[in-house]
Amino acid sequence: MSTTLPPMHAALSVLGTMAGQYLASQAQAVQAAAAQTNSLCDVCHAKPKYFDGTKTHSSCSKTCAAKMPNRGTTNNPPQKRKSTKPASQLCDYCHKQPKYNDGTTTHSFCGKTCAKNAKAAGIASAPAKSLKNGCLICGSPKKKGHFCSQTCHSKATKKAPVLLEVPQGHDTFGSVSDQFKASWRHQTSCPTVRRVYKVIGHPTSIAKYEAYRAQVEARGNFAATGRSPGNENRRWHGTTRECLLGDNGNSSLCSSQSCSAMWDPSFGAGIYTSSTSSKSNDYSNNVKPSKLKAVLLNKVVVGRGYKMMQDNTSLTAPPPGYDSVLAEVATGGSLNYDELVCYTENAIRPSYLVMYDA
Structure with a gap:
């Protein structure tokens, strides 16, 4: 049986029609899938x-x-690229960008837009509460001290000696700033505290201080009378700052051997501190021009203090049976403001660097 084939052009036409229909159906399927x-x-x-x-x-x-x-x-x-800074240093509204610093003050927000949005939302004052107990390394909530965990504590001590800036909304900032204001006793207006840095000492240095405190406590048994071990107190110390440590967030220690902005154990016959911040301010000086001045707030093992009302420049140690000298203000005395003098460097360690308006 013979079969008559259609002409070539007819076959191509049929195949073209079929191919067109197939391609159209595929295009519709692709479009439907793309739309989905x-x-x-x-x-x-x-x-x-x-x-x-x-x-x-x-x-x-x-x-x-x-x-x-x-x-x-x-x-x-x-x-915007996510910042790698600790949460405590990020904008209190967007929590993405670093807080704006104008050269003197670190503000709560990264810019005017976030500040305006925060005010409109009525949350401008809320961030200070959220930072109240933040870890100084990661910003996470903490129960006590300055760090949320041993991990963050180890990160800090591995870099010691180092300064960690305390956010203005932090409870530590408030505690240090309040003490600075309350202990300003000169007849001048108290300047505004702009920055507070926590001083993280080297573990070896801290161990020597704690060992000395334990020795003094063993002799005096101060804790039994409701005082802190070793009769430890916080006292101010003013000194000359050669570098610009503390300005504009600068926490890098300089290499100068004569700069006393950080700890220098060579203070002569005694190491002088005071409970009066304005007295320590009298000894705070800048070698380089700066809008800020600096004082140190220190931990001091007072122990049993020998009280004196008059100067005695010949002393090189406290009288036998005493751990320090308490120079107190009294009628007829030679002092206008109190002084605490220790005669061993292990009796004192810097705890905070405080920056305030010059």
């Missing part, structure tokens, strides 16, 4: 994009929106 894909979240690709009644967003939820890559789209503006 485009309606899904750009992050998880599983849930539909969120529509707020006016605008279709690129993600399905806030969770996926937070995972969006740092690129700009019509529905998602470019995201």
